[in-house]
Amino acid sequence: MAGRLARVTDPHALLTARAFAYVEEAKASSTRRAYRTAWGAFEAWCAAQEFAALPADPSTVALYIAYLADEGLAVSTIGKVLAAIADAHRTRGLAWLRGAPAVNLTMSGIRRKLGVAPHQKTPVRDRELRAMVATLEPADGQAWSLTALRDRALLTLGWSGMFRRSELVSLGVRDIRRVREGLIVTLRRSKTDQTGKGREKGIPYAADPDLCPVRALEAWLVAAKITEGPIFRAVNRHGQVSKRALSDRSVADIVKRVARAAGLDDGDYSGHSVRAGAASTAAENGRSLSAIMKVGGWTSERVVVERYIRHANLFVDHATKGLI
Known part of the structure; x- marks a missing residue:
């Protein structure tokens, strides 16, 4: 019990938690919710495939976005998923290879196959x-x-x-x-x-x-x-x-x-x-x-x-x- 209490009240851990909370506040609440949902889905998929989610290998991310494309997700939605994965790494001080060929080439193929024109809702004139x-x-x-x-x-x-x-x-x-x-x-x-x-x-x-x-x-x-x-x-x-x-x-x-x-x-x-x-x-x-x-x-x-x-x-x- 004493050991557990010491870990909870460790000043460095508390400072890290507070700093992380401020990092989260830098984003809009709707963005935070969307990122949490997307990251949770990625973690669950990685667990099912026995891949590491954090840090994630670029090949893992490439396989995941290919899976999302096959599931029928829009290009814009897959782009938001990538942003959520990148954010999860950066906010934890982990390297994120933005230009990783495996991810970029897979995403380029998805764009070519599915197209990138977003579905526009009808305006209320x-x-x-x-x-x-x-x-x-x-x-x-x-x-x-x-x-x-x-x-x-x-x-x-x-x-x-x-x-x-x-x-x-x-x-x-x-x-x-x-x-x-x-x-x-x-x-x-x-x-x-x-x-x-x-x-x-x-x-x-x-x-x-x-x-x-x-x-x-x-x-x-x-x-x-x-x-x-x-x-x-x-x-x-x-x-x-x-x-x-x-x-x-x-x-x-x-x-x-x-x-x-x-x-x-x-x-x-x-x-x-x-x-x-x-x-x-x-x-x-x-x-x-x-x-x-x-x-x-x-x-x-x-x-x-x-x-x-x-x-x-x-x-x-x-x-x-x-x-x-």
């Missing part, structure tokens, strides 16, 4: 947003349900501010400030701001009251009697509002459910569809790249152009449009 919000409106003579009020606020605020799912569910009442032009929303931390410097985002009133995020958010907060804490929360079947924030997975589920109610194929939509749709609609209506990046918080022009603007402008100034 302005017309889809209108159709989705319309499904939430109560029948004549009936009152709005709390769930419908929340979902309308979530969709319209998420769209107008081009918010990520994680950003929406992180918002609290203290992060909202009402001004003459609409709202100023403070993001205390986001995907591109892991150090928590924070930034402000303006949310203007919408011309259409049915799609106005400012009015929708106010209606939800008043009806749900939320004066502090998380803004977007679960509502049970008895109309009781939880004290805890929704998860980012819940946002995706809400988008899919409302899309389905609007007669859309919910398999084509995800939580990211709202953010992507706002960016695409802005591009279609001639908003500048810098303006779109400012609202959405993007830091890479290439990402915005390739994922949103390029697709939105496929039919703008088309060479054969109107010729026949």
Whole structure:
């Protein structure tokens, strides 16, 4: 017992554990979860094959990603698995041979065979947003349900501010400030701001009251009697509002459910569809790249152009449009 206690309270071991915890905090929580899941699967596979997972030989990693490709995983997913394996080695002070031929050649073959074009979810443009919000409106003579009020606020605020799912569910009442032009929303931390410097985002009133995020958010907060804490929360079947924030997975589920109610194929939509749709609609209506990046918080022009603007402008100034 004394020996075990000595090991637990060893100052060097405690310092190592604390340092490792800070290393983990350098990554977003969603990234940490994804890495843990991917690393756990790799460890289990290695154990079944009687291979060493840590440190892993490049040939072992090459065999594993070939196995994943045969199992039908997408190229992008396999790339994330490689990142998780690399991270597990680096955070433990172990060498990771990034340019190992066995891994690189196998990955190149996987890319050639499977292709690298990612499957893009359908964006929720302005017309889809209108159709989705319309499904939430109560029948004549009936009152709005709390769930419908929340979902309308979530969709319209998420769209107008081009918010990520994680950003929406992180918002609290203290992060909202009402001004003459609409709202100023403070993001205390986001995907591109892991150090928590924070930034402000303006949310203007919408011309259409049915799609106005400012009015929708106010209606939800008043009806749900939320004066502090998380803004977007679960509502049970008895109309009781939880004290805890929704998860980012819940946002995706809400988008899919409302899309389905609007007669859309919910398999084509995800939580990211709202953010992507706002960016695409802005591009279609001639908003500048810098303006779109400012609202959405993007830091890479290439990402915005390739994922949103390029697709939105496929039919703008088309060479054969109107010729026949």
